[in-house]
Amino acid sequence: MSVLVAVPVLLPLGAAGLSMAFGRFADIQRWLGLLVLGVIVVDAAVLLHVADVHGPVVLHLGGWRAPVGIALVADRLAALLLLVSVIVMFSVLLYSIGQRITDYGRGTASTTFHPIYLVLCAGVSLAYLTGDLFNLFVAFEIMLASSYVLITRRTTANRVRAGMTYTIVSLSSSVLFLTLIGLVYAATGTVNLADLAERTDRLPPGPATALALLMVIVFGVKSAMVPLHFWLPDSYPNAPAPITAIFAALLTKVGIYAMIRTQILVFEREPSWPLMLVFALATMLVGALGALAQNDLNRLLSFLLVSHIGFMLFGLGVYDVAGLTGVILYIVHHITVQATLFLVSGLVTRYTGTVALSRMGGLAGISPLVAVLFAVPALSLAGVPPFSGFVAKLALLRSGIEVGTSWGYAVTAGAVLTSLLTLYAVARVWTRVFWGKRREPEGDPDHTDELVVGTGDTSRGMVYATGVLVGATVLVAVLAGPLSAVSERAAIDLLSGQAYRSAVLGGGSGG
Amino acid sequence: MTTVNLTMAVVLGGLYAAGFYLLLQRSLMRVLLGIVVLGHGANLLLQLAGGARAGRPPMLGESPLSEMSDPFPQAMALTAIVITFALTTFLLALAYRGWVLLGHDEVQDDVEDRRIRRLESRLAEESVEEAERELESEATR
Numbered sequence: 001m002s003v004l005v006a007v008p009v010l011l012p013l014g015a016a017g018l019s020m021a022f023g024r025f026a027d028i029q030r031w032l033g034l035l036v037l038g039v040i041v042v043d044a045a046v047l048l049h050v051a052d053v054h055g056p057v058v059l060h061l062g063g064w065r066a067p068v069g070i071a072l073v074a075d076r077l078a079a080l081l082l083l084v085s086v087i088v089m090f091s092v093l094l095y096s097i098g099q100r101i102t103d104y105g106r107g108t109a110s111t112t113f114h115p116i117y118l119v120l121c122a123g124v125s126l127a128y129l130t131g132d133l134f135n136l137f138v139a140f141e142i143m144l145a146s147s148y149v150l151i152t153r154r155t156t157a158n159r160v161r162a163g164m165t166y167t168i169v170s171l172s173s174s175v176l177f178l179t180l181i182g183l184v185y186a187a188t189g190t191v192n193l194a195d196l197a198e199r200t201d202r203l204p205p206g207p208a209t210a211l212a213l214l215m216v217i218v219f220g221v222k223s224a225m226v227p228l229h230f231w232l233p234d235s236y237p238n239a240p241a242p243i244t245a246i247f248a249a250l251l252t253k254v255g256i257y258a259m260i261r262t263q264i265l266v267f268e269r270e271p272s273w274p275l276m277l278v279f280a281l282a283t284m285l286v287g288a289l290g291a292l293a294q295n296d297l298n299r300l301l302s303f304l305l306v307s308h309i310g311f312m313l314f315g316l317g318v319y320d321v322a323g324l325t326g327v328i329l330y331i332v333h334h335i336t337v338q339a340t341l342f343l344v345s346g347l348v349t350r351y352t353g354t355v356a357l358s359r360m361g362g363l364a365g366i367s368p369l370v371a372v373l374f375a376v377p378a379l380s381l382a383g384v385p386p387f388s389g390f391v392a393k394l395a396l397l398r399s400g401i402e403v404g405t406s407w408g409y410a411v412t413a414g415a416v417l418t419s420l421l422t423l424y425a426v427a428r429v430w431t432r433v434f435w436g437k438r439r440e441p442e443g444d445p446d447h448t449d450e451l452v453v454g455t456g457d458t459s460r461g462m463v464y465a466t467g468v469l470v471g472a473t474v475l476v477a478v479l480a481g482p483l484s485a486v487s488e489r490a491a492i493d494l495l496s497g498q499a500y501r502s503a504v505l506g507g508g509s510g511g
Numbered sequence: 512m513t514t515v516n517l518t519m520a521v522v523l524g525g526l527y528a529a530g531f532y533l534l535l536q537r538s539l540m541r542v543l544l545g546i547v548v549l550g551h552g553a554n555l556l557l558q559l560a561g562g563a564r565a566g567r568p569p570m571l572g573e574s575p576l577s578e579m580s581d582p583f584p585q586a587m588a589l590t591a592i593v594i595t596f597a598l599t600t601f602l603l604a605l606a607y608r609g610w611v612l613l614g615h616d617e618v619q620d621d622v623e624d625r626r627i628r629r630l631e632s633r634l635a636e637e638s639v640e641e642a643e644r645e646l647e648s649e650a651t652r
C-alpha cells in the first residue's frame with residue numbers, strides 16, 4: 001500500500017524522460033502526459049481514502065527509517081491537496097494540448113513542454129508528500145526549476161525581463177531556505193518534520209522564534225504574502241494562459257501548504273497568532289486594491305490571486321480547528337477557481353487580441369459560452385452564494401469572529417471588505433469585457449509569443465478543459481458537506497500532530 | 512545546539528553581506544554573482560551545521576564513533592551545490608539571452624513604477640484627464 005505514496009513523484013519523473021525520448025511524436029507525448037496525470041488522479045484519490053480511513057500512509061525511502069531516512073507521508077491534508085492539484089494539472093494539460101493543436105496543427109510536437117510539465121507535477125507532488133525539511137527544499141527546486149523554464153520559453157525581451165525577476169526572487173528565497181535548513185539542523189540536529197516537532201519544544205524561546213520567523217519569510221516569498229508579493233503580478237502575466245493558470249493555481253498554494261505544515265507541526269503556539277493576522281490583513285487589502293488599478297486582465301487576476309492568499313493566511317493566523325478547516329476548504333476552492341479564471345482569460349484574449357480591458361467589449365454577444373465560463377468562477381472567487389467561495393469564506397469569517405480579539409475582528413472586517421472589492425473588480429471585468437459596444441478583434445499582434453493569440457480560433461479541447469474546471473468549482477460547492485468534514489478532520493490532525501508523528505516515527509501504518 | 516567558531520562566523524557574515532550587496536545592484540551580471548556568493552554562504556553554513564571541528568571520515572570500522580564528523584550536513588550541502596550550480600547555468604543562459612535581445616544587462620524598472628513615473632511627468636505639463644487616458648493605453652504595454 002505504501003508504494004502508492006511514491007507513485008505521484010516517481011511516475012511523472014520517469015514519464016518525463018520517456019516524453020523527452022518521444023519528442024518528435026506529438027501524439028505519443030500528449031497521450032503519455034494525460035495518461036500519467038490520469039493515473040496520479042486515481043492514485044491520489046485512493047491515498048485520500050486510505051489516509052482518511054486508516055490514518056497517514058508512510059513510505060520510508062530506501063528502507064531507512066525516519067528520522068535518518070527520508071519519509072514520504074500522505075495524511076489527509078497532503079492527499080486532499082494533491083488530488084485537487086492533479087485534477088487541475090490534468091485539465092490545464094488538456095487545455096494546452098487543445099491550444100497547441102489549434103495554433104500549430106496536430107502534427108507538430110512541442111518537444112520541451114510535456115517533459116517539463118511532468119517534472120513540475122513531480123515537484124508539486126513531492127512538496128505535498130515529503131516529511132523532511134531538506135526534501136521539501138529539493139521539491140521546491142524541482143518545481144521552481146521547471147517553472148523557470150516554462151515562464152521563459154519562447155523568450156521575447158519582455159519575457160526575459162519578467163523571467164529574470166521571477167527567477168532571481170525565487171532563487172534568493174531558496175538561498176534563505178537553505179540557510180534556514182542549516183540553522184534548523186545546527187539547533188536541533190534533525191530535519192525530519194515529525195522529529196523536529198519534538199525537538200523544537202526543547203529549544204530556548206529565542207532561537208525557536210527566530211527559526212519560525214525565518215520560515216515565515218521563506219514561505220512568504222514563495223506564496224506571495226504582502227510585503228513579499230511584488231514579483232508575482234510582474235512575472236505571471238507574461239507567460240501563456242495555461243502556464244499562468246498552473247502557476248497561479250499551484251505554486252503559491254504549495255508555498256502556503258509548506259507554511260501551514262511547518263508552522264503548525266514544528267512549533268507550539270497558542271490559538272490566534274497576531275503577526276500572521278496582520279500579514280493576512282495587509283495581503284488581502286493590498287492585493288484587492290492593486291487589482292482595482294489594473295487595466296491588463298492578467299495583471300488584474302494576478303493581484304486578485306495575491307489578495308486571496310491573504311484569506312489562507314487569515315485561517316493560519318486564527319490557528320484553531322475552525323480556522324484551519326476554513327483554510328483547507330479555501331485552498332481547495334482557490335486552486336480550481338484561480339486556474340479556471342486564467343484559462344478563461346486565455347479564451348477571452350483569443351477573441352479580443354489584447355489584454356487591455358479598455359480595448360475590449362461586447363464579448364457576451366460574440367461568445368456567450370465564454371461569458372458563462374467566466375461568470376461562474378468569478379462569482380465563486382468573490383464568494384457569492386451558492387458557489388464554492390462562499391462556503392470557504394463563511395468558515396473563515398466565523399472562525400475569525402470566534403477569535404474574539406480586536407485583531408480577529410479587524411481581519412474579519414478586512415476579509416468582508418476584500419470580498420466586496422473582489423466582487424467589484426470582477427464586475428468591472430464583466431462590464432468592460434462582456435457588455436458594452438462590440439469591438440473588432442485586434443488580430444494577432446505577435447506570432448512568436450503565445451501570450452496573446454488573438455486569432456479567434458478556439459478548439460473543443462480548450463473549451464472542454466475550461467468547462468471541466470468550471471464543473472470542478474461547482475462540484476466543490478456541491479460537495480461542500482463531505483469536503484468540510486474531511487477538512488475538519490485534517491485540521492484536527494494537523495493541530496494535534498499526534499497521528500503524523502506516530503505514523504512517521506512509530507511503527508508506521510504502511511504496508 | 513551546535514556552535515560555530517569566530518572565524519567561520521565572520522566568513523559567513525562576509526559571504527552573506529557581499530551576496531546581498533551584489534544582489535541589490537543594477538547590472539544583471541552582478542546580481543548573478545550575488546546569487547553565486549550567497550549560494551556559497553548557504554552551503555558553508557550547511558557544512559558548519561554539523562559542527563565546526565573537522566572530524567574523521569564517517570565510516571564504520573575505520574574511525575571511532577566519537578571522532579566521526581557528521582555525514583548528514585555534507586550530504587545536504589552536496590545536493591545543494593548541485594542545485595545551485597544547475598540554476599546558475601540557467602541564469603547565465605537567461606542573462607545572455609537578455610543581452611542578445613536587449614543589448615544591455617541592466618535590470619529594468621518594474622512596469623508599475625514606469626507607469627507612475629510617466630504619469631507624474633505628464634501631470635506636470637498636461638491636464639489630468641489626458642494623462643489618465645495615456646495611462647490606460649500605457650497599461651497595455
